[in-house]
Amino acid sequence: MNEQGTKDQTVSGHPSPGGERPVYILAVETSCDETSVSIVRDGQEILANVVSSQIETHQRFGGVVPEVASRKHVESITWILAEALEKAGLRPDQLSAVAVTQGPGLVGSLLVGMVAAKAFACAMELPLIGVHHIAGHIYANQLVHQLKYPLMALVVSGGHTELVFVESEGRFRIIGQTRDDAAGEAYDKVARALKLPYPGGPHIDRLAHEATEAVTLPRAWLEPDSYDFSFSGLKSAVLAVLNQAGMKGIALEPSAVARGFQDSVIDVLVEKSLRAVEAFGAKQLLLAGGVAANKGLRARLEARCAEAGVPLLAPPLSLCTDNAAMIAAAAFLKYRRGQFAPFDMKAEPLLKLEAWSV
Structure with missing residues (x-):
């Protein structure tokens, strides 16, 4: 038994942890509204990372509709699996x-992702690895x-704001x-209040950089x-602020509100x-998660880390949002053990990060 109480399995014909043969992990990510399949070699080299976004589908609703997201995953997962294998240039029997x-x-x-991964692993007699989504975001950095x-x-990210000591x-x-809303x-x-399209983060970030002034807003430092x-x-x-301005007939510049909000968060x-x-x-x-793509946050962190003499690591923008390559990178930790x-x-929609530790 391992620390999570599951049986350690070995599958004949495939490389064992610590072996000299390359380790090819096929990973599936469907935690929210991106359908993604990736193949990563030895936990670091991305051979394929196919991502199908549902943003256009959910824009009309102003946010992710869970039932719609599930149905879109069902429609996409099979061809995305096939495309990932084709892009990686691997046969299923070469996977680890x-x-x-x-x-x-x-x-x-x-x-949807769980059923697809289980079916594929069972058909090909491959070991199965469950991955914590946040562990994936953190170990996306290991890819670069x-x-x-x-x-x-x-x-x-959209659902998480956490400081994790590793x-x-x-x-x-x-x-x-976070004690309430994630960043x-x-x-x-806030983007919805400013009548900006979904997802709001990139639009707030853009407006904040265009602003010549900022609306003063509070900082929640807590204890x-x-x-x-x-x-x-x-x-x-x-x-x-928006309601008071409206009642007084004052036209607030959306960019000033965006900058005030973003400055407070950052x-x-x-x-x-x-x-x-x-x-x-x-x-x-x-730095990890979808909001890691925020230019304002990256710039401020880079400046402060340089002042403090602390190395700042952040993945490229393509690995900030949900993707399966990060899941493969985190899975490699389990594979080796x-x-x-x-x-x-x-x-497990409420899976705890500490419980997933290797």
Whole structure:
């Protein structure tokens, strides 16, 4: 048994962990509204990373509709699997294992990926690896950087805002997290108030950079020693500013509101991250998650990390949003230790990161 209580499996005819043969992991990611299949060699070299986005489908609703997302995954997963194999130039019998996002995420979306991965692994007699979605975001950095432990990871996405201390490879400890809205969720809600298209993050970021002034908004620092985050009050403050301006007949410049909002979010994310790096003696700060693509956040983190002498690692924009390459990278940690999942593994929409540690 491994630490998660699942049986370690070995499959004859395939390379064992630590062997000299290349390890090819096919990974499936369907936690929200991207359908993705990737093939990664030895946990670092991306041979294929096919991503099908549903943004255009969900734009008309102003956000992700879970039932629609699940149906789109069903429509896409088979051809995306075939395309990933074709792009990688591999036959199914050359693969070493199949990985899939186990959680967290939308349960219907997770189930589609889980069933597809299980069916493929069973048909090809390959071991199965369940992966935590946030572990994937963190280890997306391993695809382009050399990680040095201990490290601190700032995970910022539509559903998550967390500071994760990674003491050693695959050992996670959440030291701070959002108490209400995730940063990406707050971006989308503010964008909706400004009548901007979904997803709102890129539009807020663009407007903030175009602004010549900023509306003054509060910073939610919480308790002096807290690494937690809170963005619900900031969102409410933005709505209050817009409502008051409307009642007074004042036309607020959307770019000024966007910049005020973004400055408030970034100030808190950056300062708490740097404080955590110092307190925990981290050798690197990793940026991860969909909001890691935000230019304002990247620029401020780069400046502050340079001042503090802390190396900042961030994946390219293509690996910030949900993709299966990051799932394969995290799965490689389990593969090397022979920590494979049973075929009755369940999708867990509330899967805890610490529980997934290798």
